[in-house]
Amino acid sequence: MGVQSRDGPNSDTITVTHEERWYVAKDEETGIASQGKTKIEALQNLAEALELTAETTADEEDLEPSSAPWFSS
Numbered sequence: 001m002g003v004q005s006r007d008g009p010n011s012d013t014i015t016v017t018h019e020e021r022w023y024v025a026k027d028e029e030t031g032i033a034s035q036g037k038t039k040i041e042a043l044q045n046l047a048e049a050l051e052l053t054a055e056t057t058a059d060e061e062d063l064e065p066s067s068a069p070w071f072s073s
Contacts, residue, residue: 012027013029014026022037025046026046034046
């Protein structure tokens with residue numbers, strides 16, 4: 001369907017495609033994708049997925065390294 005970019009210092013490339021009955025929005029930098037019945041819905045769902053991923057990443061930064069032997073750095 002097309003490619004859209006966000007303006008600003010942290011601009012990301014978002015690809016929006018139409019596959020059968022769904023629009024798929026994908027953040028090319030992170031590889032995170034979401035879908036919706038409309039282009040707007042797909043972009044809104046992607047924004048939510050990116051926000052949740054950012055929250056999860058921030059939470060993981062506060063974790064201490066595991067001492068379990070099966071987790072190696």
